Amino acid sequence: MAKSVEEARAAILASSPALTDTEVLHLSAALGRVLAEDIRAPQAVPAWPNSAMDGYALRSSDGEKPRQLIGHCFAGHPFTGVVGPGECVRIMTGAVMPEGADSVLIQEQAEIQDKTILPQQHPAPGANIRQAGEDLQPGVEALPAGTLLRPAQLALLASLGIAEVKVFRRLRVAFFSTGDELRPLGSTLEAGQIYDSNRYALQGMLQRLGCEILDLGRILDNPEHLEKTLQQAAGMADLVISTGGVSVGDADYIAELLGRIGSINFWKMNMKPGRPLAFGQLGEATFFGLPGNPVSTMVTFYQFVQPCILKRMGKSAPWTPTVLKIPLAHSLKKKPGRTDFQRGVLISGENGLQVAGVGQQASHIMSGLAHADCLIILAAEAEGAPAGSMVDVQLLEGLV
Numbered sequence: 001m002a003k004s005v006e007e008a009r010a011a012i013l014a015s016s017p018a019l020t021d022t023e024v025l026h027l028s029a030a031l032g033r034v035l036a037e038d039i040r041a042p043q044a045v046p047a048w049p050n051s052a053m054d055g056y057a058l059r060s061s062d063g064e065k066p067r068q069l070i071g072h073c074f075a076g077h078p079f080t081g082v083v084g085p086g087e088c089v090r091i092m093t094g095a096v097m098p099e100g101a102d103s104v105l106i107q108e109q110a111e112i113q114d115k116t117i118l119p120q121q122h123p124a125p126g127a128n129i130r131q132a133g134e135d136l137q138p139g140v141e142a143l144p145a146g147t148l149l150r151p152a153q154l155a156l157l158a159s160l161g162i163a164e165v166k167v168f169r170r171l172r173v174a175f176f177s178t179g180d181e182l183r184p185l186g187s188t189l190e191a192g193q194i195y196d197s198n199r200y201a202l203q204g205m206l207q208r209l210g211c212e213i214l215d216l217g218r219i220l221d222n223p224e225h226l227e228k229t230l231q232q233a234a235g236m237a238d239l240v241i242s243t244g245g246v247s248v249g250d251a252d253y254i255a256e257l258l259g260r261i262g263s264i265n266f267w268k269m270n271m272k273p274g275r276p277l278a279f280g281q282l283g284e285a286t287f288f289g290l291p292g293n294p295v296s297t298m299v300t301f302y303q304f305v306q307p308c309i310l311k312r313m314g315k316s317a318p319w320t321p322t323v324l325k326i327p328l329a330h331s332l333k334k335k336p337g338r339t340d341f342q343r344g345v346l347i348s349g350e351n352g353l354q355v356a357g358v359g360q361q362a363s364h365i366m367s368g369l370a371h372a373d374c375l376i377i378l379a380a381e382a383e384g385a386p387a388g389s390m391v392d393v394q395l396l397e398g399l400v
C-alpha cells in the first residue's frame with residue numbers, strides 16, 4: 001500500500017536515530033550544528049542595570065525640579081560617583097546606571113540651561129533602565145541540548161561569554177545519481193542525453209543543512225555497479241541518497257537492490273510528485289531512493305530527507321515544513337488519487353496574501369520549482385480547488 005505523507009514521515013522519524021558523537025567547537029565554527037549540552041547562564045545578562053536611552057540619569061523622587069549636571073557616563077565608561085538629590089548625570093544608551101539614580105530622562109524631554117537640566121515631565125522610577133538579569137538570570141537554562149544553532153542562538157551564547165560549545169558531529173551523507181542518460185556539466189550532449197541536474201539540487205540542499213558530503217558521482221543503470229556503489233556508500237556514511245531508477249521500469253534497480261542487500265521500510269507514496277520514493281536501511285546507514293524526476297527529487301527531499309537529517313543531527317524538536325492556510329488566487333486542477341504538492345508563489349496585494357500556482361506542474365518542469373516559494377497541498381481525493389478557497393501552503397524556507 002502506498003504510504004501517505006504523514007505515515008511516511010512518522011516511519012522515517014521512528015527509524016532516524018540521533019548521532020551520539022560530539023566535538024567541541026568555537027562559536028565561529030558552530031553555525032548549523034546542534035548543541036549536545038544544556039547551556040546555563042554563567043552570569044546575568046545584562047550584567048549591570050544600564051540605560052536604554054541617551055539622556056540623564058537622576059532620582060525620580062525629585063519630580064520635575066531642575067537638576068545639576070555633575071558628570072557623564074558612556075557605554076564602557078561608568079560614572080564612579082553617586083547621584084544625589086537635585087543632581088543628574090549625562091548618560092548614553094548602554095552605560096551603567098550610576099549609584100543613586102533610579103530613572104533615565106530622555107534628552108528629548110529635557111531642556112538644558114548651562115549646567116542645569118530642566119525636566120519637561122516627571123521621570124518615573126525605573127524609566128528607560130534595562131535591569132540586570134532582565135534577559136537571563138545567572139544559572140537559568142539559556143539553551144537546551146538539541147538546539148539547532150542559528151545566528152540568534154550564537155549571539156545569545158556570545159552574550160554569555162561562551163566561546164566554545166559541545167555539538168554533535170556533522171552527519172556524513174553519501175549521494176549519487178543514476179542513469180545512462182546523465183552527463184556532467186561541460187560535456188556535449190548526444191541524442192537522448194541530459195545534464196545531471198539532481199546532483200546540484202542534492203549538493204545544495206545537503207550543504208545548506210551543514211552535512212559532510214560524499215559525492216559518489218553518476219552511476220550507470222547497471223545492477224552490479226549500483227550494488228557496489230550502495231555497499232560502498234553504506235560503509236562510509238550515516239545516510240545514503242540515490243536519485244532515479246526507483247520506479248518500475250526495466251532499468252530501475254534501486255528498490256530490488258535495497259530489498260536484497262538491505263531492508264525496505266517502505267516503497268511508494270500516495271503523493272505527486274514523488275510516488276516511487278523508497279526508504280530503508282543499508283547496514284548501519286539510513287537510505288533514501290529518491291525519484292529521478294528533478295521536481296520529485298527536491299520535493300521528496302524537503303518532505304522526508306530534511307526532517308530525517310535534522311533528527312539524525314541531534315535536533316530534539318522535530319522539524320517539518322511550515323504549513324499555513326492561504327486563499328487561492330485562482331482555481332487549480334488535479335487528478336484525484338494522490339496528494340498533490342503543486343509549486344506556488346505567494347502574492348501580497350490589495351486582497352491581502354494569496355497563493356497562485358506557477359503554471360505547468362509536471363515532475364520534470366524544473367523552471368516552475370525554481371520560481372516557486374511554496375508548495376500548495378491538495379488532498380488526495382480532491383479534483384482541484386476553486387479560486388478563493390483556503391488551501392494548505394507549505395513554505396519553502398531558505399534556512400531551517
Ligand SMILES: Nc1nc2c(c(=O)[nH]1)N[C@H]1C(S)=C(S)[C@@H](COP(=O)(O)OP(=O)(O)OC[C@H]3O[C@@H](n4cnc5c(N)ncnc54)[C@H](O)[C@@H]3O)O[C@H]1N2
Pocket residue numbers: 177178179181182194195196197198199243244245246247248249252273274275276290291292293294296363
Ligand atoms: N509505469 C510507470 N511508470 C512510471 C511510474 C509508475 O508508477 N508507473 N512512476 C513515474 C513517476 S511518478 C516517477 S517520479 C518516475 C520516477 O522514475 P525513477 O525514479 O525510476 O527515475 P528514472 O526513471 O531514472 O528517471 C525519471 C526521469 O528523471 C530524469 N532524471 C533522472 N535522474 C536525473 C538527474 N540526475 N538529473 C536530471 N534528470 C534526471 C530521467 O532522465 C527521467 O526523465 O517514474 C515514472 N514512471
Ligand code: MOO
Pocket residue numbers: 271272273274275276291293296363364
Ligand atoms: O510522482 Mo512522479 O514524482 O509524478 O513524477
Ligand SMILES: [Mg+2]
Pocket residue numbers: 244245246247248249251252292
Ligand atoms: Mg525509472
